[in-house]
Amino acid sequence: MMVIKNSRLRTLLRYGLPFVGIPLLVILGALVFRGRQYLLISLGVAAMALLCFVAGFERKKTGARRLVLVAVMTALSIAGRFIPLFKPVTALTILTALYLGGESGFLVGALSALLSNFSFGQGPWTAFQMLAWGMIGLVAGYLAGPLKKHRWLLLLYGLVSGVVYSLLMDVWTVLWVDGGFQGGMYRSVILAALPHTALYALSNVAFLWLLAKPIGEKLERIRIKYGV
Numbered sequence: 563m564m565v566i567k568n569s570r571l572r573t574l575l576r577y578g579l580p581f582v583g584i585p586l587l588v589i590l591g592a593l594v595f596r597g598r599q600y601l602l603i604s605l606g607v608a609a610m611a612l613l614c615f616v617a618g619f620e621r622k623k624t625g626a627r628r629l630v631l632v633a634v635m636t637a638l639s640i641a642g643r644f645i646p647l648f649k650p651v652t653a654l655t656i657l658t659a660l661y662l663g664g665e666s667g668f669l670v671g672a673l674s675a676l677l678s679n680f681s682f683g684q685g686p687w688t689a690f691q692m693l694a695w696g697m698i699g700l701v702a703g704y705l706a707g708p709l710k711k712h713r714w715l716l717l718l719y720g721l722v723s724g725v726v727y728s729l730l731m732d733v734w735t736v737l738w739v740d741g742g743f744q745g746g747m748y749r750s751v752i753l754a755a756l757p758h759t760a761l762y763a764l765s766n767v768a769f770l771w772l773l774a775k776p777i778g779e780k781l782e783r784i785r786i787k788y789g790v
Contacts, residue, residue, distance in 0.1 A: 575617035579610045580668055580700050588689045592737045600686040604676050607692045611672040618665035627788050631781070632658065632666050639674040643682065647761065651675075652723050653769035654777075655699040660710055661781035664703020671695030690734040697730075698723045713774070720770040724763025728755055 584607055591603035619628060635658045642650035651674050659667025675691035702709060702719065709716045732751045736743055752759075 572617040575614055576665060579614040579617075580696065584610050584693055584696070588693045591689050592686065592734060593742075600688060601684060603686075604684070604688045604692060607689050607696075608672055608676050611669050611692070611696055615665045615669040618663055628662055628666060631662055631784065632669055635662075635666075635670050636673045636677070639670060640678045643674070643678045648765040648768070649762070650765075650769040650773065651678075651695060652698055652727065652762075652766045653720060653773055655695050656702040656709075656716075656720060656723065656770065657774060657777050657781065659699040659702035660706045661778060661785055664700040664706075667699025667703050668696040669699075671697075671699040686738060687731070687734055690731055694727045694730040698727065710778070716774060717767050717770055720766035721763045724766045725759060728752075728759040728762060 587603060587606050587610070591600060595603065615629075615632070635654055639651045639654040642654060651671070655667050655671040655674065658670045672692040672695065675688055675695055679685075679688050679691070702723075705719065709719055729752065732748060732755060733743070735751050736748045739747070
């Protein structure tokens with residue numbers, strides 16, 4: 563597995579790609595290409611998410627082990643999207659980030675959207691889903707300490723993540739329909755999506771309540787045992 567040895571380059575990739583490179587690519591796909599090259603945009607997001615993940619570790623052996631765990635969590639997340647109404651993607655992305663790092667969480671969120679949409683349908687919305695779930699995972703990694711220590715804070719983060727995900731997807735809706743961002747239309751879209759947003763946010767809380775302890779304990783044991 564590729565290892566990036568230059569520490570400055572690793573830092574640049576870890577922060578520059580998720581906060582600058584990927585958002586710019588997603589916006590470019592929506593405004594300039596108008597969704598015509600959506601698959602290329604999505605693959606570009608996936609490539610940058612993988613590069614960000616690689617920049618998050620130094621040792622080849624440790625990185626390979628982490629990649630296996632990320633693959634398992636991604637598979638579970640994809641399978642979870644087939645559950646009617648309630649989707650555990652956000653919860654599994656958050657748990658991955660808490661125990662394997664923010665870059666791992668970003669990769670799980672991004673790949674879950676891209677790969678599962680080969681069944682649910684690819685489109686210009688895929689890149690926005692990848693960005694939304696990826697950022698939820700990345701931020702969860704930064705907040706891993708307090709989120710693991712306080713159960714209520716973890717549940718609150720899951721609730722807020724559901725709202726943030728819907729708000730980001732509503733941005734895509736406005737850009738796609740109107741060709742630009744209009745505040746009035748954005749507010750209308752938010753109001754129309756309120757029932758779905760509430761259901762999704764509450765489902766995140768439910769999944770985190772059920773899965774945080776069993777999955778967290780297993781990931782923590784593996785992390786300690788294999789030095790991930």
